[in-house]
Amino acid sequence: MSLRSGFARLLRKQADAALQVPKPGHSVALVGAPLSRGQKRRGVEHGPGAIRGAGLTQRLLGLGCRVYDFGDLNFTQVPNDELYNNLVKYPRSVGLASQVLADAVSGAVAAGHSCVTIGGDHSLALGAISGHTRQCPHLCVIWVDAHADINTPLTTQSGNLHGQPVSFLLRELQDKMPQLPGFSWLKPCLSAPDIVYIGLRDVDPAEYYILKNYDIQYFSMRDIDRLGIQKVMEKTFEHLMGRRQRPVHLSFDIDAFDPSLAPATGTPVLGGLTYREGMYIAEEIHNTGMLSAIDLVEVNPLLGASQEEVKATASLAVDVIATCFGQTREGAHTVFDELPTPSSPDESESEEQVRI
Template sequence: MRKLSIIGMPMDLGQMRRGVDMGPSAIRYAGVNERLQMLFDEVIDLGDISIGRPEVRIDKESKLRNLELIAEKTAILADKVDEVIQSGAFPLVLGGDHSIAIGTLAGVSRHYQNLGVIWYDAHGDLNTAETSPSGNIHGMPLAVSIGLGHPLLTKIGGYQPKVKPENIVIIGARSLDEGERALIKEKGIRVYTMHEIDRLGMTKVMEESIQYLQERTDGVHLSLDLDGLDPTDAPGVGTPVNGGISYRESHLAMEMLAESEIITSAEFVEVNPILDEKNKTASVAVALMGSLFGEKLL
């Protein structure tokens, strides 16, 4: 029996542009429950984790924005994801800004010895307090998950790292800060930039990524930031970068992941309906979820 549980994480604390907290609502409005009920025996929507309306706080020492609140809320998400996996359901998290991945990965990684991660994103999200130009934690979740960053974040769940650098594949990168580039080289993180996607084609990129992760992991988490897609296809994101992955290439990527059956958890993040056009980006997210979970035309 195929079961899926949806967790909404309406958190906008990891960055400065308001509206991304409405992402889970926008995705629901775009018909996520109805779409997935056709693909699973049981779909349970667990509603949203309560974030409230906290004031912005900047940590005096690290200069990180909303550090304690993000640590507190992502720890709650980690426990919720853990519960979903224990219940035998597939956890699907709706964001929210990308800092929520700190919690998702903290919950998922309790269940795997060698968790793999596909980071589908225009950005590396590998900054730390030392390398971040902004102090925004949504640019740090992957660094946190490999054990780099503020201990309040890296130690969520009581252990670190959540994932090994060699078990990560970043797909769609086209905006990397200097510190991130250095870290990618130092840690040997596999990255397919837009150059590789253009040169090799999405089919080859996904074949290589799937084979690479199948050989070394016992489960794979998909963290899909809608800004991985080109802004013409997904305009409702906080940090759009031109020259991204197309809608069609993204469907192909999701279909290939469905066929491979390697994905064991997923999150779709950074949908901001205030910056969107007629809920287009949320609708794209739902369509991609359909492909990821095995929807077929024929």
Template sequence: MREHCHLPQSIGVVGFPFSKGQPRTGAELGPGALREAGLVSQLESLGNHVIDFGDVELEPVSRDEPVMGVKNPLAVGTANKKLSDAVTKLLKQNQSIITLGGDHSMAIGSIHGHAQVEPDLVIVWVDAHADIHTPLTSPSGNIHGMPLSFLARELQDYVPDLPGFDWCSPCISVHDIAYIGLRDVDPAERAIIEKFGICSYSMQEVDKFGIREVVDRALQQLDPSGTRPIHLSFDVDGMDPSLTPSTGTPVPGGLSLRETLYLAEKIAETGRLSVLDVAEVNPALGTDDKKQMTLSNTVDVTTTFFGRHRQGNAPHGYEIPRP
């Protein structure tokens, strides 16, 4: 396992302009909008060395018919193969990675690529949704609700072969996953979570225990030794839709800005954040004000994962001027 350093860090940014994992257009605009909102410059202002590698080059897929009700399998599979390859390549250069989505089907590629370099990773999944449907349990057929089922070894008996996914070998255990912020979980997903004993903290537990206790418990359950690299998959709908309204499947009653920033601070403090997904920003949804609020709050949270402190950040090497 490569070393995970404290700030300042070397960070690679890669965009995944893709929206075929769900029915709404616009999520493919997320990477560009986050860059325009100043994400890279704000990361650099914290002393980080940031290289923006641009977007994964995706080619249109023709004749992508549904298979067993699953929509756009070939497009999702081939796009995520490219993301997996990109993440693997960049991680080997000894840097942390931020993947900018894109819908949450992107986690198939980003986690798979991460696991090729750091197979001991753990996953903190911050989301309103569990995204662990199998192709046979999903009521919608949208793959952004299925990424974890393609990746977990314990679920392979429940996942049929789909076109475009022959490269996607399972690479994690269900016991490597911790959910935070769930509040819209379908019955079949709840059955999967309970059958396999997946670590799960819904908004009910956040309300009951508080975000500090929830984060501490989740990290302790995933990794009692405190040594494993962390893959943080952040769907912006994990936050309350009053904070990130420009997203495709908003669910009321989500994490507050304070709770989300605290979570990001605690993950940053571990020094083990290896890959961060930022998923489901959709600048095509909502008014300009809602778009700007979504982008601003998402940038604030993302930079907090990489060293921004609410108490303020002293510039590196700053000398207080003398008269």
């Protein structure tokens, strides 16, 4: 049995067992994806452990979710993984890891779970979204990030694949995409109208060209300042689900937040989302009732200047995920049907006087 098929079989077995004892709330599969070859900074592979350590499972259980943590996937480091075009780094390793993750996410969704992929760098999104579309071919994507991550292998300036995942997924860009070693399995699964960006503020020239010329909907931080986050979310859902309800895949890079809130990440950019704006995005996605999968990426424990910065960044990631599953700023409450009454009858006025 292969690793991928065995993982998918385990997911289905767990989901079948869960269905025998109905419980309230979501059934959530946690999949750790310690993928780090999509970028240059070491440490992001420790992101899944940091997010778990910040209490993710306990928070979801407290919201009434059934949680199945399948641990971290094992990604094979391909030996002699040479640069593509003398620039693109680790294409075979990232391609193979993305295939493993695609199979895992597909299996989780097929088993009836909402799949939460905790990373790891943002190149993992091409595998997570590819796997999700196998089960939900008409899904839509909300990409919350400081960066567009839509360079092609021929326009990238850094060569890092975490800045390129969306270009692999879009059908409209396939005539601009070379065949990278390790990616022969991947088929484009999204069209430009299927994705909306929120929080952009560091976009490369080629990415700006793609966003404009392929009519991709995005809301920069300037747009958020101008419109307000409520209007941004209204426009997002009108664009993605104005004609029909469909599953939502949220791909959330922790660097969407301002670095003062999320310092332990690899490519921080000033002027990001406030805590309130980030939570409002997650609340509104939850309120659609259509959330099907989440990526939470780019938490890097090695880049915090102190343990407090690492904890703050990981705790913020937990807040985003928990809010997507129903945590509210009014508090996370269990079902409360009625107020309790005194267990003994009230004393009459005369009895009260005697007692006094």
